[in-house]
Amino acid sequence: DAGITQSPRHKVTETGTPVTLRCHQTENHRYMYWYRQDPGHGLRLIHYSYGVKDTDKGEVSDGYSVSRSKTEDFLLTLESATSSQTSVYFCAISEDTQGAYEQYFGPGTRLTVT
């Protein structure tokens, strides 16, 4: 299994509080991604990174920010958590393997905003 960890694995927080989720990889892969998964919507890309300090928005980026100061860490911050951000969050990594860029996923973080 790819060396990807996410922390925390479970979190309950109140509306309006900031929350930071961490993704850590030991594979030295260049690309990292944050997805959220909700019933009826499947996996949706929030933000991704194509290198240290190089990030861009995905399809559902409103209310989220990211940072990548080291190759191995990709942080997702909810500036002011809302109930609509209750979800399971997955981090993924990928690297150039002859153009295929297959993605490997972490175990997920279950976030509940009350």
Next chain:
Amino acid sequence: DAKTTQPPSMDCAEGRAANLPCNHSTISGNEYVYWYRQIHSQGPQYIIHGLKNNETNEMASLIITEDRKSSTLILPHATLRDTAVYYCIVRSWGRSWGKLQFGAGTQVVVTP
């Protein structure tokens, strides 16, 4: 990226081969076929990918038709741990960023 069509569910007996079909009739020449699966409450797991040749790894085999409009994922000896949702995804070669377009997938249930 091309759209894919998969059956919503299928059952398989433990120890038997599971053959999972996927239709991708609008696939273009530079698009790969990827397969992932998601076991309940876990992150998606990469299984295999291919362009036009059949591929095999330690998890599965991928058979792509000559016209590339459909493919079949084969789990040679299904076990109970293979119960999962299986996703067939078509994605452009060399596309280093961007989301994987997960559809509804096929719910595979392996029974004793």
